[in-house]
Amino acid sequence: MEAPQYVAARVQRALAEDERTHELGIRVDVRGEQLFLRGQVTGDERRALIADVAGEAAPGLTVRNEITVMEVRGPGEEEKL
Amino acid sequence: MRELRIAAVGDVHLDESLRGRYRERLDGIEEHADVLLLAGDLTRHGTLEEARVVADEFRDLPIPVIAVLGNHDHHSDLPAEIASMLSEAGITVLHDDATVLDIDGVRLGVVGGKGFGGGYAGKCASDFGEPEIKAFVGHTKRIAERWRVALKELQADRRVVLSHYSPVKDTLHGEPLEIYPFLGSYLLAEAVDAEGADLIVHGHAHAGTEKGVTPGGIRVRNVALPVLGRAYGVYCL
Numbered sequence: 001m002e003a004p005q006y007v008a009a010r011v012q013r014a015l016a017e018d019e020r021t022h023e024l025g026i027r028v029d030v031r032g033e034q035l036f037l038r039g040q041v042t043g044d045e046r047r048a049l050i051a052d053v054a055g056e057a058a059p060g061l062t063v064r065n066e067i068t069v070m071e072v073r074g075p076g077e078e079e080k081l
Numbered sequence: 082m083r084e085l086r087i088a089a090v091g092d093v094h095l096d097e098s099l100r101g102r103y104r105e106r107l108d109g110i111e112e113h114a115d116v117l118l119l120a121g122d123l124t125r126h127g128t129l130e131e132a133r134v135v136a137d138e139f140r141d142l143p144i145p146v147i148a149v150l151g152n153h154d155h156h157s158d159l160p161a162e163i164a165s166m167l168s169e170a171g172i173t174v175l176h177d178d179a180t181v182l183d184i185d186g187v188r189l190g191v192v193g194g195k196g197f198g199g200g201y202a203g204k205c206a207s208d209f210g211e212p213e214i215k216a217f218v219g220h221t222k223r224i225a226e227r228w229r230v231a232l233k234e235l236q237a238d239r240r241v242v243l244s245h246y247s248p249v250k251d252t253l254h255g256e257p258l259e260i261y262p263f264l265g266s267y268l269l270a271e272a273v274d275a276e277g278a279d280l281i282v283h284g285h286a287h288a289g290t291e292k293g294v295t296p297g298g299i300r301v302r303n304v305a306l307p308v309l310g311r312a313y314g315v316y317c318l
Contacts, residue, residue, distance in 0.1 A: 022126050022156065025287040025307070040287070040307050045098055070307060072106060075113050078086060078315035079302050081280060 007058050011035065014057035023052045025038035026067065028054065037046075037060040040070045084241050088113060088144075090313040091120025091284020092151065092305040095134045103138045106312035111143040116316050117183045119172070120304050121195060121245030122286035123164070132257035133161040145173045145182055151191045151245035151285060173198055175243060177227035179200025179235050190237025192228055196246030196269050196283065197221040200262035225272040231289035239318045242273050244283040251293025252303035253286050270295040279318050 008028045015023045023046075026039040033056050041047050051065040088110060093103055110117065119139065124147055132154075132286035141148050148167060150160050163172040173180050175193035182189045199206045199221045208218045232240065247265030256264060264286050273281060274297030281295065284305040291308055293301040306316050 022153065033171065037127060042094065043304075070310065072306065073105065073311040074087070075110070075313050075315055076311045078113065078317050080084075080317045 002027070006034075007061070011054045011057045014053055017049060017067045018053045021050055023050055026050060030061065033061055034064050036064045036066060040068050042070055042072075044069055082238060085116075085184055085187055085318045086114045086187055087189075087241060087280065087282075087316045087318060088116060088245075088313040089118040089120060089282040089302065089304040089316065090306055090309060091151070091245065091282075092122040092307065093135075093289060094122055094125045095123045095138060096131045097134060098231055098277055100137070102132050102240075103312075107139075107142060110313070111140065113143040114144060114313070116144055116182060116189060117142065117146045118191065118193075118241070118243045118282055118304075119146065119148035120243060120282055121149045122153045122284055122305075123150070127154045127156040127159060127163065129159060129162060129166065130273055132159075132166045134254045136166050136172070139167075139172055140144075141169035143177065147180060147191050147193065147243060148172050148174050149243050150195055151174075152195070154235070155195075163251055169314055174176065177231065179231045183236070187239065189234040190219070190240045191232040191243055191277070192235060192240070193243030194224055194228065196244040196248070197224055197248060198263045199265060199266035199268060201250045201265075205267065206224055206262060221266045221268050225266070225268040228269065229272040232278065240278040241318075242278050242281040244269060244281065245285050247283045247286055247289070247303065248273060248281055248292045248303075249301050252283070252301055253289045254289065255288045255290055256286050264289075269300075270297075271300075273297075273299060280316055282316075306314050308315050
């Protein structure tokens with residue numbers, strides 16, 4: 001059986017290198033038969049796409065998509081330097 | 082001398098699916114800021130289609146817009162084409178050079194460029210060994226030297242450095258230590274500390290933190306959108 005560390009590394013590379021995602025900021029963890037994805041993205045579509053690419057890179061594992069969609073707020077308070 | 086209000090954001094990673102979504106957050110920006118700085122990674126894959134969305138989101142704002150590109154904007158090997166598309170939309174794109182704006186009689190000088198990696202003092206790559214390593218480190222060294230020269234020649238009342246990669250570790254807190262050498266280089270901070278500036282803004286480190294300082298005491302702000310969580314940060318000088 002392939003070591004889970006190698007599976008996680010392969011998924012992380014796929015997310016960075018696959019032209020559908022080019023996503024560098026997602027944390028990938030493999031625990032048993034489960035593949036956990038964590039991080040922040042800007043929309044639902046992107047969140048789903050990342051799970052698709054991750055699933056293809058690790059067939060047989062159950063993808064647990066824990067990525068959150070970031071809400072961008074207004075500019076907020078200025079900082080005086 | 083009047084206060085200058087610098088708005089800044091990086092890593093907006095726009096593509097067609099996000100068209101119009103960023104623009105609506107820029108409404109009324111002129112009430113909050115005198116200039117908007119974009120700290121690279123404006124696109125996802127560095128394609129011209131994505132660059133067109135960036136140009137449309139940031140064109141014709143009531144305040145000047147100054148940008149640098151990031152590593153994502155280089156992915157399709159079209160940085161020059163992307164830069165000219167942004168220039169045509171009225172955005173000043175810096176490539177290891179400087180621009181000076183006159184804001185109500187106060188000269189704001191901005192030196193900027195993508196920057197690059199290599200790591201931080203004592204734990205960094207050196208210009209030694211295989212040609213691939215020398216090319217990696219040499220790229221950062223050349224950039225840092227161009228920034229030093231641009232700052233030395235800069236005639237302005239207030240001086241800001243705009244980068245994509247981080248010049249300091251402070252603003253990387255939250256990122257895994259193992260990837261620090263890919264997030265920035267102390268050579269960038271060393272060059273800025275040598276010539277002086279009032280503020281450095283950068284992006285790239287999505288999991289980092291907003292506030293830091295160079296060894297020479299210059300304030301550094303990581304304005305990557307996921308770090309800010311708001312449309313842009315505003316810093317008053």
